[in-house]
Amino acid sequence: MAFGKLYTCEGNPRSTAIQAVALANNIELEIVNEDPKVGVSKEYLSTNPLGKIPAFVGADGFVLSECIAIAIYITSQNEKTTLLGKTKQDYATILKWMSYFNAEVLPSLGSWFQPLQGRIPYNKKSVEEAQAKALKVVSVIEAHLANNTYLAGERITLADLFGTALISRGFQYFFDKAWRAEYPNVTRWYETVYNQPIYTNVAGKLNFIDEPTLKNVAPKKVETAPKAPKAAAKPKAKAVEEDDEEPVVEVPKAKHACESLAKPTVPIDEWKRQYSNLDTPVALKWFWENYNPEDYSLWAVDYKYNDELTQVFMTSNLIGGFFTRLEASRKYIFGCASVYGTANDSVIKGAFVIRGQDAFPCFDVAPDYESYQFTKLDASKPEDREFVNEQWTWEKPVVVNGKEYPWADGKVFK
Ligand SMILES: N[C@@H](CCC(=O)N[C@@H](CS)C(=O)NCC(=O)O)C(=O)O
Incomplete structure (x- = not known):
């Protein structure tokens, strides 16, 4: 029997570390697809009234939202885990970095790439500002990793797995060869953590980009597909906030x-x-x-x-x-x-x-x-x-x- 259900959708960065530690701890999670992009189900709103993902519902009825809390709950099921550090200071430092990636890194990356994908209104200057803000946030990590192999302590911890997942959109869209040369510490750390089996087992292979896959130009006008009646039956979760990661507008798909x-x-x-x-x-x-x-x-x-x-x-x-x-x-x-x-x-x-x-x-x-x-x-x-x-x-x-x-x-x- 599964330990619980994880409500998420494919590729959701806030869920990657949760799935990685579950797999490493032999904890079976039933994945229930809820996708705010197309509107979450009515039932899901009773689990997480904001309709955001991820959320967890244990087989024993325990309900938890907020990705950091879920990741810690799943990791701590293994009494011998080293992923939460040894001391109280380690643990607090792990929480600090998880919070930093969740509240600073992913939202600032979101404000940078979402307008370029037509997910939120495009304005060249706002994108420049978002880019500057994101790079300032990442520079703090770069400086920290100049003297530290990992985010907290000398061993890989939950903070590293979580941080790697949350910064991955940057490596997917912007952090090209030239960027990586300028930020060698973040790059070295990202590559090291990503290539751990605990991470690749859920995220697949690491691919670096040679050139940015998104440039600061207005996105092509996006046709909003007419709503299928089935999707319309589902209540739409509230509009995505500006600093959130998930899209509000469909991105045009390449023809299959x-x-x-x-x-x-x-x-x-x-x-x-x-x-x-x-x-x-x-x-x-x-x-x-x-x-x-x-x-x-x-x-x-x-x-x-x-x-x-x-x-x-x-x-x-x-x-x-x-x-x-x-x-x-x-x-x-x-x-x-x-x-x-x-x-x-x-x-x-x-x-x-x-x-x-x-x-x-x-x-x-x-x-x-x-x-x-x-x-x-x-x-x-x-x-x-x-x-x-x-x-x-x-x-x-x-x-x-x-x-x-x-x-x-x-x-x-x-
Ligand atoms: N504070 C929440 C934020 C979760 C969140 O914003 N999730 C995004 C996906 S990564 C989402 O569900 N966005 C849809 C929305 O804001 O309606 C957490 O840390 O788990």
Whole structure:
């Protein structure tokens, strides 16, 4: 049973450290998607009346909002944790830096990048001021790290994990090669902390930019998409405050490569409906009767680093994270992936049907797609059809390198 629910949305920087320490402490958190960008659910407002994320609700009913408090609560579940320091002074210093990143760093970065993305009104001078303010805030960290490896004490602490997540938008949009040369201490610290497995396990690989990905120019006028009736039914959380991180206006999305494909004879949504509503054997019969290899292709997916997998629920969360990051391709993919085996002896395998003949336009929307190997299947081969049936039915074990692994847990992407 999960220790509790974490209400957040994909990529939310205020939730990264919470998820990292939960994973490191073997604490299962059920991730519940609440996204202030599109309006949070009515029920969520009873957990956090401001409709902000993250929030935590424990299996024992304990409710907590405010990311710093949640991060400390989850970290302190491990009595032996070193992430909260040794002394009272360590602990207070950790809190100081967490507060600094939450109240100074992320809001000032937000005021810098949000106008450039059309999230709040653009004004060149205001962006210059926001940039100056953000750099002043970061300079304090730069000076501190000139004589200190980490933010608090000689070892990595929660402050470092939390700070790295909160400053990551700066590295994503502005802190290019030239900036990094000017701020070597923050850069060294960020790279060190980011590359710790405790962090990369939830955040994926570190990518530095060569040039800023956002420049101080007016953003292209953004068309606000008409509201879907479903979204309209959800109460919108109050408007995002100026220093907040989350957007109020949709950013235009690049056209998905699959959009240029010819209309399929049978839409993938029809298959998703069959799979959701019918018994799986009946749905599979429908699938094979209607599968058109000119519109679609089938893929076996294998995780490349099975020897690093530990607890089954953590592996299941890993698959869940991958699926969340595939969101931009949801219209073009259906499939299942499962954990087979037991703790510290498991593998991930899955089967997917996708639009088109090339796996990458569909899967490379997830930054961690390189952790998986994609092998094209041939629907005319009985063994490949059988593999797909088994992956979508979750009844049979798999054999990998001559060893049989029983099915343990699975997730459906539909
Ligand atoms: N004081 C809160 C702030 C949380 C917050 O502002 N979260 C942002 C996302 S990072 C949000 O939910 N913004 C939406 C809004 O302000 O309505 C905390 O430290 O957890």
